[in-house]
Amino acid sequence: MSFSHKLSPGMAAAVMAAAIFAAATTAQTPRDAQRESSVSMAPAAQSFPAPVNLKVLPKDFTGRQVHDLMEQWSSELGVRCSACHVQNSAGVSSGGAAQARFADDEKPMKQVARQMCTMTEQINADYIAKVEGSGMPVTCGTCHRGSIHPQAFAVPSGVMRAAEQK
Numbered sequence: 605m606s607f608s609h610k611l612s613p614g615m616a617a618a619v620m621a622a623a624i625f626a627a628a629t630t631a632q633t634p635r636d637a638q639r640e641s642s643v644s645m646a647p648a649a650q651s652f653p654a655p656v657n658l659k660v661l662p663k664d665f666t667g668r669q670v671h672d673l674m675e676q677w678s679s680e681l682g683v684r685c686s687a688c689h690v691q692n693s694a695g696v697s698s699g700g701a702a703q704a705r706f707a708d709d710e711k712p713m714k715q716v717a718r719q720m721c722t723m724t725e726q727i728n729a730d731y732i733a734k735v736e737g738s739g740m741p742v743t744c745g746t747c748h749r750g751s752i753h754p755q756a757f758a759v760p761s762g763v764m765r766a767a768e769q770k
């Protein structure tokens with residue numbers, strides 16, 4: 605994807621935001637295919653209820669869109685859903701799966717994730733979208749690289765000296 609300099613910053617920002625959120629819905633993985641097939645087998649268990657407590661994501665996001673984005677975030681951060689969402693184990697028979705209460709805001713990590721989401725959108729809209737010809741929006745994975753604690757970048761030995769010699 606490329607940006608024309610004819611796009612107003614506002615338009616470019618809108619395109620960029622759409623790109624970030626769309627990434628989750630367009631990527632078809634084997635897991636998606638697997639889920640599609642289990643949807644037809646067990647529609648009740650696999651349905652994605654409409655979200656009720658969105659504060660930073662677009663309010664018109666469908667349950668399916670939220671779910672796909674959440675799977676992407678989890679992969680980019682290398683965590684499970686339970687890193688940010690509380691599990692309700694009360695009333696669950698032993699061996700039964702705990703029910704996640706996704707709309708609850710109990711976990712501080714969920715709040716950090718909201719701030720990170722807003723930060724990422726701002727980086728893209730206010731800075732990256734203004735880079736001529738930029739087609740690479742920043743995502744959670746740009747920094748996190750599969751880890752909840754992004755690793756500090758260490759310059760490989762030799763690279764620093766090579767740069768000095770130029």
Ligand code: HEC
Nearest residue numbers: 655656657658659660661674675685688706707714717718
């Ligand atoms: C890094 C933290 C994080 C992880 C991991 C995460 N979520 Fe979320 N989730 C959030 C945040 C933040 C919101 C609220 C977004 C907002 O306020 O717009 C949210 C919202 C949701 C919602 C909408 C709830 C509602 O009704 O408002 C669902 C459903 C959900 N997540 C499911 C999942 C699933 C399923 C997984 C695992 C595949 C997951 N989440 C992993 C942070 C996370």
Ligand code: HEC
Nearest residue numbers: 677713716717720721724742743744746747748752753754
């Ligand atoms: C510009 C780089 C950058 C981007 C983009 C970014 N993060 Fe982060 N994030 C960080 C850094 C740095 C930390 C602090 C890590 C630490 O203290 O170990 C952090 C911390 C977090 C934490 C708290 C971890 C903890 O243990 O308290 C969460 C949750 C998180 N990020 C979620 C996200 C999500 C979700 C996205 C995408 C919507 C995102 N981040 C995008 C750099 C980034």
